[in-house]
Amino acid sequence: MSIALSAPDISRALKRISHEILEANTSSDQIVLLGIPTRGAHLALRIAANMSSLAGHTIPVGMLDITMHRDDLRMRPPRPIMPTSIPDSGIQGRDLVLIDDVLFSGRTIRAGLDALGEIGRPHTVQLAVLIDRGHRELPIRADFVGKNLPTSIAQSVKVHLNEVDGIDEVLIEES
Amino acid sequence: MSPHRYLIKGATMPDGRICDLLIVAGLIQTISAKIEDTDAIVIKANGSVILPGLVDLHTHLRQPGREDAETVLSGSRAGAKGGFTALSAMANTSPVADNAGVVEQVFRLGQQAGLVDVFPIGAVTQGLEGVVLAEIGAMADSLARVRVFSDDGNCVFDPLVMRRGLEYIKKFDGVIAQHAQEPRLTVGSQMNEGEVSAILGLKGWPAIAEEAIIARDVLLVDHVKSRLHICHVTTAGGVEIIRWAKARGINVTAEVTPHHLLLTDDFARSYDPVFKVNPPLRTEKDVMALREGLCDGTIDIVATDHAPHSSESKECEWHEASFGMLALETALSIVQKTMIDSHLMNWTQVANCLSTAPARIAGYGDHGQPLQVGSIANITIVDPHASWSVDRDLSASKSRNTPFHGFELPGVVTYTFFKGVPTLFAGALVENDVS
Amino acid sequence: MRHLLSISDLTKVQALSILDTATELARVSDGAVKKLPTLRGRTIVNLFVEDSTRTRISFEAAAKRLSADVINFSAKGSSLSKGESLKDTALTLQAMGADAVVIRHGASGAPQRLADSDWMRGSVINAGDGTHEHPSQALLDAFTIRKHCVKGGNDLVGVRVAIVGDILHSRVARSNVLLLNLLGASVTLVAPPTLLPVGVESWPVKISYDLDKVIGSVDVVMMLRVQQERMNDLFFPNAREYSRYFGLNADRLRLMSHNSIVMHPGPMNRGLEIAAEVADSARSVIVEQVANGVSVRMAILYVLLAGGPLEAGVK
Structure with a gap:
């Protein structure tokens, strides 16, 4: 087990992502952030706070549960559904940024794109992740990446966040 | 070695003595501490308990009418396997045993099977309908010499019909075996009415429906000075009433089934109709009262109420299923488990309630004789230290509806002698040539 | 599961x-x-x-x-x-x-x-x-009660529910008693004695034969359907008398406490166990249950x- 990112690393990475999102989207008042529970939602809140102070106005943020759209439901025991909350602004015609902790096979994001279909039709959908560990199984890539972390398929990447785990760190575990 | 000489070595008599017994030509010829006989087939009892052959006063053999569920032959096999030498075939066949023709047919089928004596029970009323008396006299005078009459399955509900029946059988010292069930209180009833039925949403069968009829009938039989037998008592209140009646000198006897000595209505929680029986399984309190009643003689006998049913009658919803359980092959084991192993009774008392007393109540003179020189050799040997796992698929009955499937029970019946000839030998059925 | x-x-x-x-x-x-x-x-x-x-x-x-x-x-x-x-x-x-x-x-x-x-x-x-x-009915009833009667907390602790009518034959009542008890609500069964099962004493509920005494002190009144086939089976003299003692009418509606709700698993017998003006009143959540x-x-x-x-x- 080794520490891939420490708390200051995570904080720096999120700040950089916040800047990049604002730079990539010319009209910041059109941006909506949606985090994927559990940890993606907390990352979204942190990024939104960063962006709001940079932009000088509140960036709308919510969370989007993708459980019902997963394609691997039957491969695991039933899992609880997490809450979904969409900002009052809605997502129709907006520049929407999905936020998750780790980008791996890409299946979670595919489910996220499907889940969005229920809610509305954004102008663009972008993706921000804290870690991209490779091993994609679908044609999906992230627009904003905190850190690229080359891993072997046998390893697992654990993201711990203060809000959930009491500590900020990213670990690589050999299985 | 002669097929008519059997030497049983080292059997434990009901009173605890260990003896050898020599059976010759159908009779017990010698009982002694040590017998040598080079001509006889030797059976090493090794301390197993020897009992007078078991007598069942309440058996459903289903023939004529439902030969898919049981026949006189298959029921006789199950009986022999369970240690029985006499069965009493209940009258609720199709056609009903309410005339000399049917009872003689059943009697003859029993003789042909030749594994046990099958004594037909006659119906009290025509078609078991409770309205008109059946040809009781003709059945009594028939080849089958019927002495026990019962509408079992139905209650002789009309008090006037019951009175007339009780009076009529005095002519030949008969007895009416009453199925005590007040019909209006049990319309559509499915199981004992109480906490469990309330939860399961199955229509309740109140204890009072049984007790009300017992109370009425002990008063009736006292009034007309006849003889009454109460079938399958299941409630603590029923035991109380019979105890009261006996204390008053009323001529009443009573039976309990093995399953009511062991099982409670909790088993209905599975909704498995193998536990659906008439009368229903009751509560723990009732079970304890029944054991106590059997112990103190309030309840005279254990009778099986062996009730075979085809699989489609049980592989269905509880409501749809038929009432009844297999019982012959497990009866002695259940009695050992509930009465001997719990130290409530000794083997002398078991011999009485499963052989001597039922033979006396029904007037089966060849059965229930004491284990002494000169008695007809109707004998059961049970190994009380062995145990067995009940497997419904190994039953000798044609049906499979035992509630004890998978139960580990004490007491293995190893030998049954019917009139000096083994019908069960070392645990295996012997098909006799009745020549 | x-x-x-x-x-x-x-x-x-x-x-x-x-x-x-x-x-x-x-x-x-x-x-x-x-x-x-x-x-x-x-x-x-x-x-x-x-x-x-x-x-x-x-x-x-x-x-x-x-x-x-x-x-x-x-x-x-x-x-x-x-x-x-x-x-x-x-x-x-x-x-x-x-x-x-x-x-x-x-x-x-x-x-x-x-x-x-x-x-x-x-x-x-x-x-x-x-x-x-009827477990799915009980779950939807609990869901409805939670929406209306619980502020904070996710169970039903402190909620008082009266279930009124033919308890004896009701699968809805049996499932609701179990679930409401599991979730911490207190339950009172209100019925004529003929329509309560023998053995109900062992249930985790209070029993009442008097709807008027109960109705003012509960948060939820759950009415049960009276089946047509019970009418002639000696459980009560006739529909009119049943309705008089155990029906939820406009007079009883006025006795109900502030913010309390009326439920019914349907289908309703309007005019028998529930009056039309009650079924259609603001307290009724019957359509929402569906x-x-x-x-x-x-x-x-x-x-x-x-x-x-x-x-x-x-x-």
């Missing part, structure tokens, strides 16, 4: 998880898109041996919103009305590859017979069996069918 046969199969955590899941799924019913892909490729059979249009269409809507394939198998005009046994029906459903059977049956315990037998392998969901239980039924049944299907076997649970 493989089957839902009785509320007694559920722990408090499981029951709350179904309610929480239903809360999330209610969004789907409200949104523009009324369909999720979750149970795509799964086959759910609605086996309604006893007719119940309301419950059947509720389960059907729930299954379809989760993209399951639904086969309706009703008594009328089918082999069931021609005396086919439950066993043969189950073998048929197994052969058709049913992943779940939603069963409504007139015989208490029929769903458990299906689940315990080796006749079929799928999940069994009890949609009402005889006079035994809407909540779909979300709660979606949650039940999700919990029972969406996951794979537990042993497959390796990441």
Whole structure:
């Protein structure tokens, strides 16, 4: 087990992502952030706070549960559904940024794109992740990446966040 | 070695003595501490308990009418396997045993099977309908010499019909075996009415429906000075009433089934109709009262109420299923488990309630004789230290509806002698040539 | 969890998880898109041996919103009305590859017979069996009560519920007593003594024969349907007398406490156990119960069918 990112690393990475999102989207008042529970939602809140102070106005943020759209439901025991909350602004015609902790096979994001279909039709959908560990199984890539972390398929990447785990760190575990 | 000489070595008599017994030509010829006989087939009892052959006063053999569920032959096999030498075939066949023709047919089928004596029970009323008396006299005078009459399955509900029946059988010292069930209180009833039925949403069968009829009938039989037998008592209140009646000198006897000595209505929680029986399984309190009643003689006998049913009658919803359980092959084991192993009774008392007393109540003179020189050799040997796992698929009955499937029970019946000839030998059925 | 046969199969955590899941799924019913892909490729059979249009269409809507394939198998005009046994029906459903059977049956315990037998392998969901239980109804009732009567907290601690009417024959009452008790509510059963089962003393409830004494001190009044066939079976003298003592009319409505609600599992006998002006009043949440039924049944299907076997649970 080794520490891939420490708390200051995570904080720096999120700040950089916040800047990049604002730079990539010319009209910041059109941006909506949606985090994927559990940890993606907390990352979204942190990024939104960063962006709001940079932009000088509140960036709308919510969370989007993708459980019902997963394609691997039957491969695991039933899992609880997490809450979904969409900002009052809605997502129709907006520049929407999905936020998750780790980008791996890409299946979670595919489910996220499907889940969005229920809610509305954004102008663009972008993706921000804290870690991209490779091993994609679908044609999906992230627009904003905190850190690229080359891993072997046998390893697992654990993201711990203060809000959930009491500590900020990213670990690589050999299985 | 002669097929008519059997030497049983080292059997434990009901009173605890260990003896050898020599059976010759159908009779017990010698009982002694040590017998040598080079001509006889030797059976090493090794301390197993020897009992007078078991007598069942309440058996459903289903023939004529439902030969898919049981026949006189298959029921006789199950009986022999369970240690029985006499069965009493209940009258609720199709056609009903309410005339000399049917009872003689059943009697003859029993003789042909030749594994046990099958004594037909006659119906009290025509078609078991409770309205008109059946040809009781003709059945009594028939080849089958019927002495026990019962509408079992139905209650002789009309008090006037019951009175007339009780009076009529005095002519030949008969007895009416009453199925005590007040019909209006049990319309559509499915199981004992109480906490469990309330939860399961199955229509309740109140204890009072049984007790009300017992109370009425002990008063009736006292009034007309006849003889009454109460079938399958299941409630603590029923035991109380019979105890009261006996204390008053009323001529009443009573039976309990093995399953009511062991099982409670909790088993209905599975909704498995193998536990659906008439009368229903009751509560723990009732079970304890029944054991106590059997112990103190309030309840005279254990009778099986062996009730075979085809699989489609049980592989269905509880409501749809038929009432009844297999019982012959497990009866002695259940009695050992509930009465001997719990130290409530000794083997002398078991011999009485499963052989001597039922033979006396029904007037089966060849059965229930004491284990002494000169008695007809109707004998059961049970190994009380062995145990067995009940497997419904190994039953000798044609049906499979035992509630004890998978139960580990004490007491293995190893030998049954019917009139000096083994019908069960070392645990295996012997098909006799009745020549 | 493989089957839902009785509320007694559920722990408090499981029951709350179904309610929480239903809360999330209610969004789907409200949104523009009324369909999720979750149970795509799964086959759910609605086996309604006893007719119940309301419950059947509720389960059907729930299954379809989760993209399951639904086969309706009703008594009328089918082999069931021609005396086919439950066993043969189950073998048929197994052969058709049913992943779940939603069963409504007139015989208490029929769903458990299906689940315990080796006749079929799928999940069994009890949609009402005889006079035994109706767990999905109890869950939707608890869901509705939680929405209206609970501020903060996710269980029903402190909520006072009166269930009024034919308790003896009511599967809705049995499931509700178990679930409301599990979730911490206090329950009073109000009925004539003839319509309470022998053995009710052992239930975790209070008993009253007097609706007027109870009605002012509860948060929920749940009325039960009086079945037509009870009318001539000595349970009460006649409909008029029943209605006078145990019916919820406008006078009694005025005795109800502030913010309390009126529930009924339907179908109602207007004018018998519930007056029309009560059924249509602001306190009535009866129509909402129906809407909540779909979300709660979606949650039940999700919990029972969406996951794979537990042993497959390796990441």
